[in-house]
Amino acid sequence: MNLRFLGMKAFRTALTLWLVVTFVFVVLRTSGDPLVSLLPADSEPEVIAYYRTLWGLDRPLPVQYLRYMAAVFQGDFGISLRDTRPVIDLVTERVPATALLGLTALALALMVGVPLGILAAVRRNTLLDRLTMAFAVLGFAIPNFFLGILMILTFSLTLRWLPSSGTGTPWHLIMPACTLGLATAGALARFTRSSMLEVLRRPYMRTAQAKGVAPGGRILRHALPNAAIPVVTVLGFSLGGLIGGAIVTETVFAWPGVGRLLVSAVAARDLAVVQGLVLLIAATMVIANLVVDLLYGLLDPRIRVASVDA
């Protein structure tokens, strides 16, 4: 592994995260006074002044920024303005629920999207292909909240098969995971299909047939690994999309994850929590992209192995 390459990647990752923290900090501090929404409307000026000093909001913006950054470097994301608990605690107790939901949705999307994409490519221009692509378009055209409500109406209120909200049993996970995963499944199906179509045309596929490799082996062993590279790219983007989508999905299904925490924190102008969460989302995105970059290397020998004169 090339150390210089890793160093560059790490530097860019850090730079991106710093930009995100700074941006969020500036936007939140300049878009209104958090004390107005946190304290009762008829609070005494002395009370407001007290909290302003307590939370350091009376200091000049650059000072607040430096103090915040110094704290972040020590793993201290501040205290929630609303319930006075450390942000890090609030966030970490919500992460498992979101991780469970996000990863289940991603697994569903992979299990549905990739095989559908392969089938559509292999059965190109058939009814199956058209149905699959219709499903894919539908998947990312339907907004999350709408699909969520539709599912609740159908499976909870009408059929009474699944619980409409909350957590606890695997049954609770089904509807939120489907809602969240559908768009990704659609995107994966489309990209897998076009990537497979591209690969199926390659001369080495004909070589495999000339060798006598059966159709199943040709598709799974010869086409799929080569088609996987663009699909992995989509997977990286999708991971970010899943967290964004979780904000809406968690709200619709009252799922106790970071998405709902973010919504309530924004509504309450709980600056410290919003900053912490945005940083978490950004970090997930950046790390997902880093993983994708490294996966390219693992998937493509042309990147992994330097060209040498054999």
Next chain:
Amino acid sequence: MPVLAVEGLSVRLPGGADRPFAVEDLSLEVRPGEIVCVVGESGSGKSVTAQAVMDLLPPDLAVASGSVRYSGRELLPLPRAERLRLNGRDIAMVFQEPIAALNPFYRVGRQVEEVFRVHGAGDGAERRRRVLALFEEVRLPDPARVFGAYPHQLSGGQCQRVMIAMALALEPKLLIADEPTTALDVTTQAQILSLIRDLRARHGAGVLFITHDFGVVAEIADRIVVMQTGRTVETGTVASVLGDPRHPYTRALVAAVPRPVPRAQRAATDARPVLAAEGLRKVFARRSLFGAGRRTTALDGVSMTLAPGETLGLVGESGSGKSTLAQSLLRLVDVEAGAIRLGGDEVTRMGERRFRPLRRRIQIIFQDPWASLDPRQTAVDAIAEGPIIHGVPWADAIERARRLIAQVGLDPQAGDRFPHQFSGGQRQRLCIARALAVEPEILVADEPVSSLDVSVQAQILALLDVLQRQLGFAMLFVTHDLRVAARICDRVAVMHRGKVVEEGETAAVFAGPRHDYTRTLLAAVPGRAWFDVAGVGAGAGAGAGGAEGRA
């Protein structure tokens, strides 16, 4: 009994094609130990024939009628799974582009091993041993290392040897080779042809060899089938077809093969060179994501001059640095050391802004006429764009474009068509018209005929010759094909590993090559023995034995 007998084979084209059948009423036979060459231009149906034999036809093509018998067994009515079992075991195929024909994801050893695995031969250790033995047999250097290499780590020639090893793995009785040397350098081509001849002799397999190049045919064929637009126009032994071609199409194809006979010398001029380079040096550093980088010296102290109106051939194999030299002269690649003079101007390190007006004086045409035209621009627009950029009024530029279209031998009415409405040869004519539209003093032609059929090649070369006489531009002609260089160049510079190893008047270099590498290149020209017999000998060095090992 013939190992392959094709009778009355017709393969239907999808509706909307220019003809109803890709292959029509084709019959041919390949006997054990015999090499049968199917010869024809692109679109003649020769590859489709091979695909039909191996059940590799694309989904929109279908066998309409006829019979294909392998060792007496009729193949066409067999179920697909049954025919697949024959592939790789009884009938094997070698393809045109060896690097693309190997899966980039797997090590090549594993890909050859797969033939054994698919057909249930041997266990893991046994299979590996057999692959290594095959690599040895096809003369791959260091078989153990090649076994663990990925296709991109090997050269084109090495990949083709791997493909041949793969084809021979289970000792098939029939080997189909579809233009197996077209994408390779001449010396590699000569080695691969001799390898196929040897293997045929050793294994006794029948070979169906597809090519468009009669030079290659002369090297390898026992019998010949000439195809034109899906039909057989002539068949016979090598001696009869090459010695006395009957059909006009065969005669045209034979005549189109460029002979390694230098063109008549033109008077040399003492005028100041229009282009000169001295001591050019260029190193490419390639860094890879994982592992250390690698440095390649593409130009290692290269000097050249080009006199007004002359044609200098830059000859060499892939990786010799000839394209890098051409591109650095156009300032498309920056050199690390040396000097380039365009007429009286020193341009080596001239800024792009100052160099831009000088670009008019030096123009380039590329190898791939398909990729080098904007698909959304009509022919006239593509040709007029250059003059307009260099300040010619719009109406004048359009008029000049139409005149040039006629001058390069196309219908002036065709100017409003888009690139996809032209054939490969016609597109190359458009590229030439586009390069000449700004009235350059120098035309750089980078392998301009390498992707064209021999018959089209001949036409394009003749066109360049005529245009040069009419317009008087100097030409730097980059090619890997000595036969082509002989036909069009006044002088040639032979490049090898970033250096010019020999330079001189074409006739002198061909008659008495001084450098070993030049002699190797000349000896590798396909069809030399045939040219010699036919009385059109190059008069140089010892000819390569084209008839050795013939059954």
